[in-house]
Amino acid sequence: MGWSPERDAPAAAVPPLSVERVTLRYHTDAGVVTAVEDVSFTIAAGERLALLGPSGCGKSTLLRAVGGFLKPSSGEIRLRGVPVRTPGPDRMVVFQEFDQLLPWRTVAGNIAFALRRARRLGRAEADARAREWAGRVGLGAFADAYPHTLSGGMKQRAAIARAFAVQPDILLMDEPFAALDALSRRRMQDELLNLCEETGATCLFVTHAIDEAIHVGTRILVLTPHPGRVGAEYRVSDDARERGSAAFGALETEIQQRIFGTLASRPASGREGRAAHAPDAQVIAHVG
Amino acid sequence: MSDSALAPTARHVLPTLGPGARRLVLLVALALGWELYARWLGNSLLLPTFLETLAALWENLRNGELPERVRASLAILLSGYAIGIVLAALLTALAVLNRWGESLLGLLTAMFNPLPAIALLPVALLWFGIGGSSLIFVTVHSVLWPLALACHAGFRAVPATLRMAGRNIGLTGPAYIVHLLIPAALPSILSGLRLGWAFAWRTLIAAEMVFGASASEGGLGWFIFTNRSQLETANVFAGLLTVILIGLAVETFVFATLNRFTVQRWGQEA
Structure with a gap:
């Protein structure tokens, strides 16, 4: 495993991540809740899959299962063909919450510590890498700052830098910008997109914002709620990624209709309905 | 950080001083109050003046009596404190690692935390006889439960x-405890250590008074007790003052420093 941004090519056709007929249930005082039912998808190398859905569709739960924090009741999650059992740095997670950084380590310290634990780097090399990554997310001047002195956006940048620095097989992002103000969110989306394109990182990105899914994802998986199932899948063309473009607007409208349509007619046809093709959006699958 | 933002109007009434200077001013005021009241009372058998107490303190420091007592007390205190910390760490580790351990810790602390250490002294005497071991036993008891409770x-x-x-970057088992749980819980652990120290000090002084009577080498509690029976009230107060000064010194130099370099710096303090 070298340090080149492009990781060694995976063994032929094994996708970085495959989720096969996964059902997730958890126990509450009120009984067993099915968060996600029979969801399947794969993510190819370099792809950015946006899991899009309203709250309660189990998208975060699904991401946590991929992260290894909870076990599927049935089905299997495979990372490069190997079943996921426990959390690990081959799937770095960026959480929504701001308290994911270790408060007793500086920005560089947080990144360096992850590199030392996850990649077994020596102190000096980890520190050099950490500072480089802090600089790449615009925190060069704050490399020695403790997290409590940073704004929410800066904390998320540090967490993103930590995740990228470790160079995992796949990056898992659990609504990392949901708690930011609108302006910061847009800027962070752009920056994340740049980082992804520079490094060719493979991503699973959970969001409830349609525009964010279109802007950041190369592919969008729409989940319908209660329990979460795959409602539709879209591939985002390059011109649709441009905010404000006609293609962007068309895809946004299309997905919006899809989600609200699905909500309205759910019990009978939640997994059947066909969405109309938007002119510039290519609907590649309706999972039925 | 917190008080500078508070009540800007109050600053105009009282002079602006650092927390250390404020403390010093208050200490001087308290000493002055003591001195004046004692002089007005005019009964040094009941309440010696502050200056008389200082003189007694100086005298006992000079003749070597007080340093020897302090050494005896601190030796016991530190061993009891250290043993208490180790036991609390073991109990808490057990509680973190499994449910039975957690229930055990909950049950033991519920049972023993309210039990005054002094009440265990008769048992300690039966088990360990008269001497340092019994004192260490009750000191451990006074440290262990509040500390374990705070850590947990x-x-x-x-x-x-x-x-x-933490688990995401690959921390598991002992590394997870050392690199994640302990630093993350440090504010609670530090306040538990502080509390444990105060409890241990109190318990020890009280225990020394109860049975220092037959100990060949008594500590500070014994010094206070014997001087009371000899009606050397100034010495009694000198002993009490020593207890207070040691407590104050440990608080300012050890715990406050520890706090400043850890949880305050990391913004973990509430």
């Missing part, structure tokens, strides 16, 4: 996101 509460309060972030 601290571990439980570590945010779920931080836990997941």
Whole structure:
């Protein structure tokens, strides 16, 4: 495993991540809740899959299962063909919450510590890498700052830098910008997109914002709620990624209709309905 | 950080001083109050003046009596404190690692935390006889339960996101405890250590008074007790003052420093 941004090519056709007929249930005082039912998808190398859905569709739960924090009741999650059992740095997670950084380590310290634990780097090399990554997310001047002195956006940048620095097989992002103000969110989306394109990182990105899914994802998986199932899948063309473009607007409208349509007619046809093709959006699958 | 933002109007009434200077001013005022009241009372058998107490303190420091007593007390205190910390760490580790351990810790602290250490002294005497071991036993008892309780509460309060972030970068088992749980719970652990120290000090002085009577080498409690029976009230107060000064010194130099370099710097303090 070298340090080149492009990781060694995976063994032929094994996708970085495959989720096969996964059902997730958890126990509450009120009984067993099915968060996600029979969801399947794969993510190819370099792809950015946006899991899009309203709250309660189990998208975060699904991401946590991929992260290894909870076990599927049935089905299997495979990372490069190997079943996921426990959390690990081959799937770095960026959480929504701001308290994911270790408060007793500086920005560089947080990144360096992850590199030392996850990649077994020596102190000096980890520190050099950490500072480089802090600089790449615009925190060069704050490399020695403790997290409590940073704004929410800066904390998320540090967490993103930590995740990228470790160079995992796949990056898992659990609504990392949901708690930011609108302006910061847009800027962070752009920056994340740049980082992804520079490094060719493979991503699973959970969001409830349609525009964010279109802007950041190369592919969008729409989940319908209660329990979460795959409602539709879209591939985002390059011109649709441009905010404000006609293609962007068309895809946004299309997905919006899809989600609200699905909500309205759910019990009978939640997994059947066909969405109309938007002119510039290519609907590649309706999972039925 | 917190008080500078508070009540800007109050600053105009009282002079602006650092926390250390403020403390010093208050100490001088308290000493002055003591001196004046004692002089007005005019009964040094009941209440010696502040200056008389200082003189007695100086005298006992000079003739070597007080340093020897302090040494005896601190030796016991430190061993009891250290043993208490180790036991609390073991109990809490057990509680973090499994449910039975957690129930055990909950049950033991519920049973023994309210039990005054002094009440265990007769048992200690039966088991360990008269001497340092019995004193250490009751000191351990006074440290162990509040400390274990504070540590456990601290571990439980570590945010779920931080836990997941730790496991995400590959921390498991002992590394997870050392690199994640302990630093994350440090504010609670430190306040537990502080509390444990105060409890240990109190218990020890009280225990020394109860049975120092037959100990060949008594500590500070014994010094206070014997001087009372000899009606050397100034010496009694000198002993009490020593207890207070040691407590104050440990608080300012040890715990406050520890706090400043850890939880305050990391913004973990509430």
